Amino acid sequence: xxxxxxxxxxxxxxxxxxxxxxxxxxxxxxxxxxxxxxxxxxxxxxxxxxxxxxxxxxxxxxxxxxxxxxxxxxxxxxxxxxxxxxxxxxxxxxxxxxxxxxxxxxxxxxxxxxxxxxxxxxxxxxxxxxxxxxxxxxxxxxxxxxxxxxxxxxxxxxxxxxxxxxxxxxxxxxxxxxxxxxxxxxxxxxxxxxxxxxxxxxxxxxxxxxxxxxxxxxxxxxxxxxxxxxxxxxxxxxxxxxxxxxxxxxxxxxxxxxxxxxxxxxxxxxxxxxxxxxxxxxxxxxxxxxxxxxxxxxxxxxxxxxxxxxxxxxxxxxxxxxxxxxxxxxxxxxxxxxxxxxxxxxxxxxxxxxxxxxxxxxxxxxxxxxxxxxxxxxxxxxxxxxxxxxxxxxxxxxxxxxxxxxxxxxxxxxxxxxxxxxxxxx
Amino acid sequence: xxxxxxxxxxxxxxxxxxxxxxxxxxxxxxxxxxxxxxxxxxxxxxxxxxxxxxxxxxxxxxxxxxxxxxxxxxxxxxxxxxxxxxxxxxxxxxxxxxxxxxxxxxxxxxxxxxxxxxxxxxxxxxxxxxxxxxxxxxxxxxxxxxxxxxxxxxxxxxxxxxxxxxxxxxxxxxxxxxxxxxxxxxxxxxxxxxxxxxxxxxxxxxxxxxxxxxxxxxxxxxxxxxxxxxxxxxxxxxxxxxxxxxx
Numbered sequence: 001x002x003x004x005x006x007x008x009x010x011x012x013x014x015x016x017x018x019x020x021x022x023x024x025x026x027x028x029x030x031x032x033x034x035x036x037x038x039x040x041x042x043x044x045x046x047x048x049x050x051x052x053x054x055x056x057x058x059x060x061x062x063x064x065x066x067x068x069x070x071x072x073x074x075x076x077x078x079x080x081x082x083x084x085x086x087x088x089x090x091x092x093x094x095x096x097x098x099x100x101x102x103x104x105x106x107x108x109x110x111x112x113x114x115x116x117x118x119x120x121x122x123x124x125x126x127x128x129x130x131x132x133x134x135x136x137x138x139x140x141x142x143x144x145x146x147x148x149x150x151x152x153x154x155x156x157x158x159x160x161x162x163x164x165x166x167x168x169x170x171x172x173x174x175x176x177x178x179x180x181x182x183x184x185x186x187x188x189x190x191x192x193x194x195x196x197x198x199x200x201x202x203x204x205x206x207x208x209x210x211x212x213x214x215x216x217x218x219x220x221x222x223x224x225x226x227x228x229x230x231x232x233x234x235x236x237x238x239x240x241x242x243x244x245x246x247x248x249x250x251x252x253x254x255x256x257x258x259x260x261x262x263x264x265x266x267x268x269x270x271x272x273x274x275x276x277x278x279x280x281x282x283x284x285x286x287x288x289x290x291x292x293x294x295x296x297x298x299x300x301x302x303x304x305x306x307x308x309x310x311x312x313x314x315x316x317x318x319x320x321x322x323x324x325x326x327x328x329x330x331x332x333x334x335x336x337x338x339x340x341x342x343x344x345x346x347x348x349x350x351x352x353x354x355x356x357x358x359x360x361x362x363x364x365x366x367x368x369x370x371x372x373x374x375x376x377x378x379x380x381x382x383x384x385x386x387x388x389x390x391x392x393x394x395x396x397x398x399x400x401x402x403x404x405x406x407x408x409x410x411x412x413x414x415x416x417x418x419x420x421x422x423x424x425x426x
Numbered sequence: 427x428x429x430x431x432x433x434x435x436x437x438x439x440x441x442x443x444x445x446x447x448x449x450x451x452x453x454x455x456x457x458x459x460x461x462x463x464x465x466x467x468x469x470x471x472x473x474x475x476x477x478x479x480x481x482x483x484x485x486x487x488x489x490x491x492x493x494x495x496x497x498x499x500x501x502x503x504x505x506x507x508x509x510x511x512x513x514x515x516x517x518x519x520x521x522x523x524x525x526x527x528x529x530x531x532x533x534x535x536x537x538x539x540x541x542x543x544x545x546x547x548x549x550x551x552x553x554x555x556x557x558x559x560x561x562x563x564x565x566x567x568x569x570x571x572x573x574x575x576x577x578x579x580x581x582x583x584x585x586x587x588x589x590x591x592x593x594x595x596x597x598x599x600x601x602x603x604x605x606x607x608x609x610x611x612x613x614x615x616x617x618x619x620x621x622x623x624x625x626x627x628x629x630x631x632x633x634x635x636x637x638x639x640x641x642x643x644x645x646x647x648x649x650x651x652x653x654x655x656x657x658x659x660x661x662x663x664x665x666x667x668x669x670x671x672x673x
Contacts, residue, residue, distance in 0.1 A: 279637075281526070297653075300660065380466075382464065396651050
């Protein structure tokens with residue numbers, strides 16, 4: 001039995017269910033998952049009071065402190081290690097009156113991501129409402145990982161929302177607004193959505209994916225919309241940067257931009273490069289070579305997936321982000337949410353060719369590889385055992401598992417045309 | 427010859443400085459430090475035990491702790507674990523919580539306590555602070571094991587209603603420290619009490635580090651695995667025929 005057939009069976013049930021008025025709707029899903037998140041936010045208060053290891057994300061304290069500085073007329077960058085857009089600090093000023101405001105905001109953004117993903121799924125030909133609800137429910141709204149991340153006060157879901165908004169606008173044909181959102185919001189919030197530019201460029205070129213290279217070249221060269229998108233997006237990002245620089249000066253540039261570009265964190269993390277970079281830390285030349293070379297595989301994967309899957313942006317972005325995160329010089333678990341928000345959108349593409357057993361095995365492998373790494377890291381960090389080599393080996397295992405998942409997805413992939421495209425063709 | 431007289435005079439002045447404060451003659455102090463736990467996140471357990479043959483008359487206690495460059499305090503976390511009657515203040519600058527040992531510096535912190543010392547002979551206080559060890563540079567051989575040394579805190583005392591304490595001989599030895607650890611608060615004059623017999627002045631925590639001998643095999647293996655993953659994914663992506671849903 002495949003995941004796809006399971007979804008089909010659910011579809012039949014759904015059609016019957018809808019008639020009888022017993023089925024779940026997106027609104028019910030959003031309310032239920034919203035209540036779960038609210039409970040988690042309340043639980044965080046109790047947990048933080050009782051236990052030494054806090055439920056609340058350490059970054060949430062950073063945002064809150066930065067918001068307090070902003071509220072008192074100072075700069076958010078007066079808070080050490082605040083490395084985000086100043087907008088986030090100003091957005092969280094109400095934290096001064098209600099400490100949970102930010103968490104509630106992030107949880108609400110979680111629900112927005114769910115709603116956007118639902119709308120995007122319904123744009124796929126052959127994806128029923130029931131199947132869309134199933135994907136969104138299981139892999140986003142009721143996914144304990146995503147619920148906990150936002151309830152702990154991690155802001156990464158805001159960039160997920162902006163990425164999905166760009167996707168929604170692009171698939172709705174509103175590429176101009178999409179470019180503005182991409183530059184002014186998505187890239188401004190986090191730099192990484194810039195990796196989607198090549199695929200967006202090719203998507204707007206409507207170039208053939210396989211075969212006719214001549215036609216491909218012609219469309220790419222005459223791609224006015226793609227070039228405009230890139231120009232508007234980069235200009236939007238530049239305007240936001242200039243505005244923030246005007247108000248916050250060099251500290252903004254150093255903390256929000258340059259730090260992320262030049263960051264070489266040699267403390268243990270999921271990246272396969274962490275141990276080599278740590279060992280060569282005292283050798284600037286070698287450090288630069290390894291750090292610089294690490295961008296090459298990332299760039300290659302971005303181009304390969306853009307060339308191959310630009311006609312299906314959700315699937316393309318999922319693969320691109322998984323590989324980008326897996327090959328990054330620094331990789332922590334909060335980065336996983338960058339692609340988890342795209343997973344429900346790509347699931348209908350692969351579900352027909354994946355057996356339930358294989359899907360479970362894939363999920364178990366992903367969690368298992370992380371579990372192994374966490375065990376090795378625990379021994380190093382909390383027991384003081386010298387497990388550097390073990391942590392590094394586990395990082396390599398996680399990398400291999402991530403790429404294996406990508407390969408399985410590629411092999412199981414079925415192109416589902418967008419409803420709008422199909423209508424256009426008709 | 428003149429030089430010798432000057433040196434002698436200086437020694438006499440210094441001796442007067444050290445033993446001149448009669449109040450100190452009646453006081454013994456024992457300041458200890460211990461590092462509890464394992465790994466990169468430890469607890470610093472500090473104890474101060476003071477006794478006075480003549481009673482402490484309305485005295486206040488503060489501590490000056492120097493956190494070595496190989497470690498840092500999470501100031502917010504530390505403030506949360508201190509008792510209600512204690513507060514903490516950084517002397518200068520701040521902790522760079524991300525820097526490895528060789529790119530950081532030691533930082534002095536003051537811990538103030540509001541536990542009163544009114545007409546008592548003895549005073550004992552224990553407090554703990556969460557401390558985090560920094561990453562250290564990798565080493566050449568397995569036998570090398572870097573460590574971080576924590577010194578016991580200096581115990582500072584001020585007794586503003588004790589006439590003997592306030593004599594000039596004592597005043598000359600006083601140092602300035604925050605009155606109540608509030609940011610931008612006033613400075614008060616304290617006597618720095620030297621640790622007495624039996625104190626444990628410092629403690630060492632060992633830090634796990636990488637080995638430079640791993641550099642070549644680790645880098646080579648990483649490159650091979652990354653290249654294999656990228657090549658395999660590229661090959662499969664490029665040569666897998668796309669299916670299209672036709673129904």
